[in-house]
């Protein structure tokens with residue numbers, strides 16, 4: 111039996127899910143498929159795997175041998191939940207492990223395996239019966255990530271298969287599937303007859319975590335980063351001790367705000383500040399109705415807090431939390447949390463802050479579900495997130511900041527009530543929330559290209575993908591365009607049957623386009639370069655963008671004297687800019703017109719000096735490059751073991767620079783994966799459009815895509831342009847190549863200042879072709 115530490119035992123007994131243990135386990139014994147619903151904090155993630163474990167699942171010699179697999183949509187959740195469950199299991203803690211893409215702790219003893227849903231998807235592709243497992247828990251199913259949806263669909267079939275196998279062979283046991291959700295949006299699963307012919311039982315854990323009081327803003331501010339700054343500054347001064355978790359939309363905002371806070375509070379700390387006591391008794395009854403900051407302290411005054419202002423501040427009780435409050439701690443301990451941050455850095459948020467300081471975490475959506483960050487009592491929610499949008503008609507992608515769903519807002523608020531009662535301050539009014547927030551977010555599968563999904567399904571012998579039991583099926587048009595692309599890539603035949611090439615492509619953890627490039631990549635002894643290139647191409651964000659690398663100019667009064675300090679700052683910035691430009695240029699020494707070759711150069715140089723210092727001085731991301739080199743190794747291994755012709759292939763970490771002939775060949779190979787993404791310089795096209803003015807910069811040179819379906823909608827402009835981040839942006843307009851291969855088209859969101867002006871569609875160029 112499991113001996114748990116005493117304080118853990120006590121805490122467990124208070125969780126709603128634990129009260130339902132018997133019912134849940136009975137349902138699991140009697141059904142191979144069960145849905146568990148419980149509000150965030152009810153104990154699903156930490157407790158349900160332990161119920162199974164204590165019932166004998168996961169032990170090799172029990173009647174239900176095989177591991178208990180638990181999936182999470184995010185890596186940091188998989189790692190941190192494995193740690194927590196390990197701690198809770200006391201002397202059995204060693205039997206809990208995790209596996210994320212390139213890293214894991216799984217061993218012979220592992221009984222409970224936490225993993226990202228992508229990891230399990232790969233395993234299903236290798237063994238459709240999932241024989242290693244006795245039970246699978248799909249957690250956070252309400253998030254509706256593509257991987258989760260596909261897993262639910264696949265596993266519905268795996269469960270059936272295992273049932274059949276078990277009736278034929280008593281040595282095989284049925285697989286238990288438990289789908290867990292924090293919202294009641296589970297009818298897509300439970301009432302979907304193609305998915306589950308008999309609706310599965312839904313077990314509900316009544317009650318929730320600790321109470322979280324929600325405070326809406328009276329006004330909704332548009333500059334939510336500025337608003338966050340104001341509210342954090344004020345909240346830090348006025349709120350009783352407790353960590354603050356702030357939700358923003360992206361890394362840029364986080365870096366910017368963190369810098370601003372650090373600057374402001376270094377100054378703020380030299381004086382001890384007024385020692386004030388706020389008491390709930392002085393506050394009006396309904397703190398929710400009081401606006402956060404507009405009563406008596408307009409923005410203009412914030413910077414000049416004198417005695418009087420402080421008085422006004424105190425009367426304004428936006429932060430009154432309705433209890434006898436002491437002043438908060440005086441120092442801020444600021445930590446970022448976003449997905450591109452190395453896992454090790456991400457895990458820092460779980461450590462207690464230094465004595466006497468307040469933990470302030472600036473996070474993206476990564477922190478929205480699953481996580482329990484000890485000590486977080488306050489959540490500040492900007493109400494927005496950045497989402498990839500994909501226009502199925504035009505093929506244009508964009509990243510847009512938009513309102514989150516009500517379900518997400520409630521998940522975010524839930525982070526404040528994990529280890530005690532908390533408060534959530536929303537930077538938007540209840541009217542905006544009611545009017546503009548959708549109930550639930552749209553499933554991710556409906557928002558992105560799905561050729562990868564289609565290929566994986568076909569590789570599993572599902573010729574008519576339309577018949578796959580999707581929880582929410584994609585529309586026919588996006589299935590059709592995926593099939594069309596797969597035909598171009600020779601992955602499927604005209605009749606939709608997977609080809610031998612397609613089967614081989616599906617073995618690699620790459621999107622079909624990159625897999626295709628890989629398979630044509632062995633000419634001219636290019637293979638090691640092709641591997642490095644596709645590994646690089648499939649990672650996002652290798653380069654740190656110019657606006658992030660170079661610090662922004664501090665705001666300064668127009669007529670203030672340009673001081674010595676300003677001049678030094680100006681010089682420092684100019685120096686960084688020179689360095690930045692030099693680094694970019696050096697990366698292009700093999701070829702000054704190709705993003706792909708530039709990327710290959712980065713991957714190659716990194717292999718010779720795989721350090722954080724090198725990455726920092728070259729404005730590239732260490733975490734991403736490290737993963738690229740792991741992926742290179744993995745691809746090499748897959749080629750070696752799956753394709754007889756490459757049985758002798760060896761992994762070469764360090765490569766000599768490719769020859770001119772190889773560079774040329776590599777560019778052509780890139781084209782093989784993107785034959786539908788070719789653009790021709792408009793003035794060289796068969797029907798050149800009229801031009802009024804000759805462009806003076808490369809980024810103003812119009813191109814036309816060869817595949818007509820793209821871009822043009824209604825009366826928008828037909829031409830597409832080079833993205834400023836490409837090396838092509840730096841050549842003269844006359845030198846602009848006739849043909850460009852691009853990876854995708856992107857359009858920025860219209861600016862707030864000129865909402866009627868539609869920004870240009872820009873090509874994320876891959877390479878010129880000659």
Ligand code: ADP
Pocket residue numbers: 125148149150151152153154155156157194319480482484527528529
């Ligand atoms: P759910 O999955 O239903 O949202 P969890 O099982 O993740 O809930 O967590 C339930 C509760 O267990 C949390 O609200 C918290 O009180 C406690 N808990 C979980 N992880 C930790 C942790 N790392 N440290 C302290 N308490 C934790």
Ligand code: MG
Pocket residue numbers: 154155156249479480
């Ligand atoms: Mg959970």
